[in-house]
Amino acid sequence: MLLGCIGDDFTGSGDLGNTLAKAGMRAVQYVGVPDGPAAPHVEAGIVALKSRSLPVAEAVAQSRAALDWLRAQGCTQYLFKYCSTFDSTREGNIGPVAEALADALDATRVIVCPAFPATGRSVYLGHLFVQDRLLNESGMQHHPLTPMTDPDIRRWLGHQVRGSVGHVAAAVVGQGAEAVRTALDAEHAKGHRLIVADAITDADLVTLGQGAADLPLITGGSGIAMGLPENFRARGLLSGSAAAWRGQAGPVVALSGSCSAATRDQVARHAARHPAHEIKAGALMAGEIDAEALADWAMAQDGIPLLYSSADPDAVRRAQNRFGTAQIATRIEALFATLARTLVARGVTRLISAGGETSGAVVEGLRLAQLEIGPEIAPGVPMMRAGDALVVALKSGNFGGPEFFTDAARMMEAPQ
Incomplete structure (x- = not known):
């Protein structure tokens, strides 16, 4: 194994696997820290954790355990992957995990x-944009678990870490990899270890990857990995062969727990033409919803049935105020975990999941150990084979096109 990756959620880890596989690395996503060694053909191993919303100490401990396993596989470089909207609270977990990994690897320029x-998603002047909006105006300020109210990544990260935060500006990145390396050295000389780098285009991300060729640790969204495979290829370390992919026929069901604007639009469009059943927080908390009954409903439908708890921000806030944020999240995730397990036991062979927490619950509910990264459905969303007769698509909330559920179902069935 060459590149060892740690993801703070399951959908984001699949997003990273998609980026690496497209660039020619043989990538496998592991669900949690594996018990045994990786297969010898794996070039990029991604340990997918569900640590994004854990208490800081627990997130750090899980990430260190993942790092220890990856180091034992012989990796020469490591990547800590988090969401492209920098999902975190003022306390963490991105900063504390990044610092802990840097400590363990003796990384001085991260x-x-x-x-x-x-x-x-772009970073300019240290600020994170979503399309033409600053992060805190993009809808992410309403996220139920990690509301992002400050677009300045340097400042937000500064709340989370012991040290100070540096910056490499877009003008420097545009000058190439050598200029990036010089700027990183200059920021290190100022006492900065974690260094926010601007990136507006894919070319900027490739340049940053080239500039990071000799760094032990890189952190970022999946895009930061775009330039890394070429570094290994230039050293003659990649096999150059990709694993074959096959489609999967059989019943399909979509699950959605994301409350992002993009997913709510996808749900509304899908529900207009396909069977859809809403899971309401009040009914769930009152014990009126049963996973077996929901599975009965889904299996009786034609087309691509959708079971969803996605709601608008006002409805989410009302439910949280009434029942408690943690209590609702726990109950919804437990329901989706049971649903996934029940649906697959009933013969579902293609399972689509929208939302990071939802997808984490689905993976845990199915007790999956590893996922083979397949072709891309949409930017950041690959198909993944979870067994001989099961293919899954795990989507972050804001990813995918308007007809994502239909597109995913079709592509998961078709041979590539």
């Missing part, structure tokens, strides 16, 4: 770059 231009 790039921080959540940019992902293909989905409209």
Whole structure:
């Protein structure tokens, strides 16, 4: 294994696997820290954790355990992957985990770059934009678990870490990899270890990857990995062969727990033409919703049935105020975990999941150990084979086109 990656959620880890596989690395996503060694053909191993919303100490401990396993596989470089909207609270977990990994690897220059231009995320002047909006005006300020109220990544990260935060400006990145390396050295000389790097285009991300060729640790969204495979290829370390992919016939069901604007639009469009059943927080908390009954409903439908708890921000806030944020999240995730397990036991062979927490619950509910990264459905969302007769698509809330559920179902069935 060459590149060892740690993801703070399951959908984001799949997003990273998609980026690496497209660039020619044989990538496998592991669900949690594996018990045994990786297969010898794996070039990029991604340990997917569900640590984004954990208490800081627990997130750090899990990430260190993942690092220890990856180091034992012989990796020469490591990547800490988080969301391209830098999902975190004022306390963490991105900063504390990044510092802990840097401590363990003795990393003195650590790039921080959540940019992902293909989905409209860019970093300029240290500020994170979503399309043409600052992060705190993009809808992310309403996220139920990690509301992002400050677009200045340097300042937000500064709340989370012991040390100070540096910056490499877009004008420097535009001058090439050598200029990036010089700027990183200059920021290190000022006492900065975590260094926010601007990136507006894919070319900027490739340049940052080239500039990071000799760094032990990089952090960012999946886009920061775009330039890394070429570094290994230039050293003659990649096999150059990709694993074959096959489609999967059989029943399909979509699950959605994301409350992002993009997913709510996808849900509304899908519900207009396909069977859709809403899971309401009040009914769930009152014990009126049963996973077996929901599975019965889904299996009786034609087309692509959708079970969803996605709601607008006002409805989410009302439910949180009434029942408690943690209590609702726990109950919804438990329901989706049971649903996924029940649906697959009933013969579902294609399972689509929208939302990071939802997808984490689905993966845990199915007790999956590893996922083979397949072709891309949409930027940041690959198909993944979870067994001989099961293919899954795990989507972050804001990813995918308007007809994502239909597109995913069709592509998961078709041979590539």
